[in-house]
Amino acid sequence: MTAQTTEETFTFQAEVAQLLDLMAHSLYSNKEIFLRELISNASDAIDRLRFERFSHPELAEDGDDDPRIRVGYDRDAGTITISDNGIGMSRDEVIGNIGTIARSGTAEFLRNLSGDQRGDSALIGQFGVGFYSAFVVAERVVLTTRRAGAAAADGVRWSSDGRGEYTLESVERPERGTTIVLHLRDGEDELLNGHRLRTIVQRYSDHVSVPIVMPSEDADSTEETTVNQASALWARPKGELTEREYHDFYRHLSNDFTDPLAYVHAKVEGRYEYTLLLYVPSQAPYDLWVPQARRGMRLHVQRIFILEDSGQLMPAYLRFVRGVIDSSDLPLNVSREILQGSRAVDHIRSSAVKRVLRLLKDMAANEPEKYATFWRNFGAVLKEGIADDYANRDDIAELLRFTTTRSATQEADVSLRDYVGRMKEGQDKIYYLLAPTPAAASASPHLEVFREKGIEVLLLGEAVDNWVVTGLVQEFDGKRLQSVAQGVPDLGDLEDDAEKEAAEKAGTEFAPLLERLKAELDGQAHDVRVTTRLTTSPACIVGDEAITDLALAQRLRGSGLPNRPVLEINPRHPLIERLNRRQDDPRLADWAHVLFNQAVLTSGALVEDPAAFVGRLNDLLVALAADDTP
Numbered sequence: 001m002t003a004q005t006t007e008e009t010f011t012f013q014a015e016v017a018q019l020l021d022l023m024a025h026s027l028y029s030n031k032e033i034f035l036r037e038l039i040s041n042a043s044d045a046i047d048r049l050r051f052e053r054f055s056h057p058e059l060a061e062d063g064d065d066d067p068r069i070r071v072g073y074d075r076d077a078g079t080i081t082i083s084d085n086g087i088g089m090s091r092d093e094v095i096g097n098i099g100t101i102a103r104s105g106t107a108e109f110l111r112n113l114s115g116d117q118r119g120d121s122a123l124i125g126q127f128g129v130g131f132y133s134a135f136v137v138a139e140r141v142v143l144t145t146r147r148a149g150a151a152a153a154d155g156v157r158w159s160s161d162g163r164g165e166y167t168l169e170s171v172e173r174p175e176r177g178t179t180i181v182l183h184l185r186d187g188e189d190e191l192l193n194g195h196r197l198r199t200i201v202q203r204y205s206d207h208v209s210v211p212i213v214m215p216s217e218d219a220d221s222t223e224e225t226t227v228n229q230a231s232a233l234w235a236r237p238k239g240e241l242t243e244r245e246y247h248d249f250y251r252h253l254s255n256d257f258t259d260p261l262a263y264v265h266a267k268v269e270g271r272y273e274y275t276l277l278l279y280v281p282s283q284a285p286y287d288l289w290v291p292q293a294r295r296g297m298r299l300h301v302q303r304i305f306i307l308e309d310s311g312q313l314m315p316a317y318l319r320f321v322r323g324v325i326d327s328s329d330l331p332l333n334v335s336r337e338i339l340q341g342s343r344a345v346d347h348i349r350s351s352a353v354k355r356v357l358r359l360l361k362d363m364a365a366n367e368p369e370k371y372a373t374f375w376r377n378f379g380a381v382l383k384e385g386i387a388d389d390y391a392n393r394d395d396i397a398e399l400l401r402f403t404t405t406r407s408a409t410q411e412a413d414v415s416l417r418d419y420v421g422r423m424k425e426g427q428d429k430i431y432y433l434l435a436p437t438p439a440a441a442s443a444s445p446h447l448e449v450f451r452e453k454g455i456e457v458l459l460l461g462e463a464v465d466n467w468v469v470t471g472l473v474q475e476f477d478g479k480r481l482q483s484v485a486q487g488v489p490d491l492g493d494l495e496d497d498a499e500k501e502a503a504e505k506a507g508t509e510f511a512p513l514l515e516r517l518k519a520e521l522d523g524q525a526h527d528v529r530v531t532t533r534l535t536t537s538p539a540c541i542v543g544d545e546a547i548t549d550l551a552l553a554q555r556l557r558g559s560g561l562p563n564r565p566v567l568e569i570n571p572r573h574p575l576i577e578r579l580n581r582r583q584d585d586p587r588l589a590d591w592a593h594v595l596f597n598q599a600v601l602t603s604g605a606l607v608e609d610p611a612a613f614v615g616r617l618n619d620l621l622v623a624l625a626a627d628d629t630p
């Protein structure tokens with residue numbers, strides 16, 4: 001059988017062309033990462049072969065059984081070669097994987113480029129565009145591959161100068177796997193040096209678990225040496241490992257350029273035996289909020305890589321955790337389906353979650369500055385755990401941080417424990433305000449009486465906060481959470497008898513005015529009542545329901561109002577006093593609407609008919625100005 005040798009030319013998908021252009025121009029400052037990316041692909045290909053062999057044992061007959069990645073160079077030809085004996089690719093796979101960008105993440109990648117070269121190159125690995133980084137140093141890349149199990153004649157050669165097109169041809173390739181030859185650009189000769197390449201491999205790929213071999217520097221020798229550690233770091237005893245090694249491994253695992261904030265490494269023995277090495281990153285990955293984003297946990301069985309987590313190993317609210325779980329209790333041919341029903345996996349997962357929560361708890365207690373960094377990056381994600389993880393809810397609640405009426409900055413640095421610790425004598429509830437923005441929250445009239453009485457209020461401005469308060473942390477340390485913008489304010493013992501009496505009296509005294517206002521605002525305000533919650537503002541809007549409901553919170557966050565908005569008026573405000581005295585005022589309807597709409601504005605919502613509001617306001621101003629004219 002002879003291989004068909006005709007060459008076909010293909011055009012890159014538009015995004016690939018754009019990406020390649022960017023690679024060459026903006027990532028130059030960190031050009032060494034091309035080697036890390038290609039080695040990482042080679043190591044993945046070897047892992048995949050190992051894994052596929054469980055279901056296709058016949059693959060074991062194709063070639064040697066000695067996984068290895070080779071890195072070589074040819075000074076005369078100006079090339080660097082990376083080859084592996086992994087799974088290889090068929091022609092269709094080459095077209096699908098190398099000519100197009102399968103992941104929708106690419107468009108996002110392009111959007112995320114900042115122009116800052118260091119940051120941009122850190123994104124490369126995260127976005128899974130690794131292969132193309134070859135073009136940072138190469139003017140032409142030739143990839144030759146043959147899939148494991150296919151015939152020697154089914155080899156494929158892909159070649160491109162990265163300028164919009166690539167060619168494919170069929171070639172004879174007896175050995176399975178992939179070889180990539182980089183024809184370096186002019187001026188990249190310094191890379192054609194054994195010592196230099198070895199240093200790069202050791203810097204970025206020391207922890208790749210497959211041996212990376214390079215030819216001996218002695219020209220007369222045909223020997224090869226392994227240049228990386230090639231051992232599973234997590235399987236080594238803790239005492240032998242340095243912080244540096246843990247950090248290097250993290251970078252290898254996560255493609256992150258920064259050191260992790262914290263990590264935990266544990267070998268567990270007992271009913272189940274497993275090793276955990278879990279890291280908390282110090283910065284959020286770009287795709288933290290992308291629902292289908294890759295997770296950062298890898299499952300190994302007896303050191304052999306099995307699969308990347310897609311939700312079985314870490315719950316969504318800890319999706320920022322990176323690390324390795326290595327179990328001795330799972331079969332090597334474990335699949336995602338088996339994982340789902342596995343008791344061992346359930347056990348390991350729950351122990352991993354507890355360890356992460358403990359790590360965070362210790363960080364909060366002993367290294368508050370680090371914890372503040374953690375909270376800034378991942379606090380909003382961790383909050384999801386309040387809804388998702390009933391079993392650990394109390395521990396998660398201890399980890400929450402909020403901005404409150406006592407905060408000097410917008411930094412969320414008050415824990416529920418701090419809050420409860422400084423509650424006022426007689427206070428039995430934890431008060432909070434949900435508002436669309438932090439600015440609307442801190443300026444809200446709902447806070448007036450609380451400010452006056454020196455009662456602290458949690459200011460909640462994140463979408464996820466709805467979950468935190470909606471019946472989930474209904475109680476912390478025996479104290480109920482209570483919204484300050486819903487229902488009648490319930491200050492319990494914090495309101496003295498005289499105040500209660502005054503409020504009751506005001507209710508009776510203002511009853512006729514309330515009826516008039518209610519009639520004027522029919523269809524807009526569900527009710528109008530007198531309140532004690534205001535000290536300086538004339539009016540505010542509150543939700544009728546005493547209990548937060550999600551719909552309300554969502555509507556507040558959009559442009560609308562609570563489902564059943566109630567207008568509350570302050571009987572001590574001069575405007576309200578005047579209205580009460582002058583109920584015969586022909587402009588009462590204008591007053592009612594102006595009061596209502598200014599309360600809508602201060603709640604952070606949008607006025608339904610701004611032009612009508614301004615019209616009425618101006619009419620009132622004109623009338624007042626006329627009263628003033630001598």
Ligand SMILES: Nc1ncnc2c1ncn2[C@@H]1O[C@H](COP(=O)(O)OP(=O)(O)OP(=O)(O)O)[C@@H](O)[C@H]1O
Binds near residue numbers: 041087088097128131
């Ligand atoms: N040496 C190789 N052997 C087999 N397949 C490969 C090899 N290199 C690349 N591929 C295939 O090409 C695809 C694209 O590679 P690329 O480096 O661009 O992204 P990725 O590996 O999916 O993402 P990341 O670099 O973030 O791991 C890979 O997913 C893989 O299917």
